[in-house]
Amino acid sequence: MCTLVIDRAPGHDWPILVAANRDEMQDRPWKAPGRHWPDRPHVVAGQDLQSDGAWMGLNDDGLMAAVLNRYGSLGPSPDRRSRGELVLEALDHAEATAAADALADLDPRAYRSFNLVVADALDAFWIRHSDAEDAEIEVFPLPPGLSMLSAFDLNDTSSGRIRRYLPRFRAATRPDPENSQWQDWQELLAATEVSSGEKDSAAMCFSLENGFGTLSSSLLALPDIRLDSVETPRRPIWLFAPGRPDQTGFQAINLEE
Numbered sequence: 001m002c003t004l005v006i007d008r009a010p011g012h013d014w015p016i017l018v019a020a021n022r023d024e025m026q027d028r029p030w031k032a033p034g035r036h037w038p039d040r041p042h043v044v045a046g047q048d049l050q051s052d053g054a055w056m057g058l059n060d061d062g063l064m065a066a067v068l069n070r071y072g073s074l075g076p077s078p079d080r081r082s083r084g085e086l087v088l089e090a091l092d093h094a095e096a097t098a099a100a101d102a103l104a105d106l107d108p109r110a111y112r113s114f115n116l117v118v119a120d121a122l123d124a125f126w127i128r129h130s131d132a133e134d135a136e137i138e139v140f141p142l143p144p145g146l147s148m149l150s151a152f153d154l155n156d157t158s159s160g161r162i163r164r165y166l167p168r169f170r171a172a173t174r175p176d177p178e179n180s181q182w183q184d185w186q187e188l189l190a191a192t193e194v195s196s197g198e199k200d201s202a203a204m205c206f207s208l209e210n211g212f213g214t215l216s217s218s219l220l221a222l223p224d225i226r227l228d229s230v231e232t233p234r235r236p237i238w239l240f241a242p243g244r245p246d247q248t249g250f251q252a253i254n255l256e257e
Contacts, residue, residue, distance in 0.1 A: 218238065
């Protein structure tokens with residue numbers, strides 16, 4: 001996945017909203033989000049069939065995790081572990097703080113560079129491994145408000161995609177998951193426009209002649225855990241488009257099966 005937008009609104013009924021497009025080679029096999037791992041029955045995630053890892057997932061405790069490659073590190077390396085394992089390892093924890101602490105202790109030499117986001121209703125973190133010599137895995141709390149991540153640093157406008165689309169997401173109407181109102185975000189995830197002189201891959205949604213492009217799209221909402229005490233508690237909502245979001249509709253993932 002190459003783009004993730006996260007809106008934190010502490011105290012809101014829906015304090016975490018996520019929009020994400022996954023960019024990958026078209027011929028890399030995968031399955032839509034589901035309970036694909038018998039040893040992790042508490043995890044719903046998209047499954048990468050090449051490595052058996054995940055690019056984005058959610059567990060029954062209300063923790064979400066998503067991994068993105070950093071610039072210049074597309075694809076696996078024979079001497080490194082799959083970055084898709086990081087999502088599953090994060091989702092072994094019940095809380096974002098515990099997941100971030102555990103991932104910070106991993107050996108950075110075991111993985112190619114990555115950006116990772118872990119979030120629950122109370123806390124959210126960006127975890128960075130730059131793959132620079134002697135670089136440690138770094139953990140940064142995500143601030144309230146809307147942030148955007150691609151193959152660069154958080155809100156880094158050296159990314160053409162972030163430079164063009166971060167202001168547009170911030171100006172958009174915040175989704176209302178309770179009433180299935182995601183229109184502005186859906187339109188932005190499907191946007192193919194780039195600025196003059198930029199590559200097609202600077203768009204939110206794209207396909208290149210070499211087979212690399214946007215394969216799927218997700219919209220995710222986490223409810224305030226304080227609402228678990230009401231008679232009919234809100235549950236997380238995950239809408240998934242199993243193709244380019246400008247050509248494929250979003251459907252709700254069944255989180256109960």
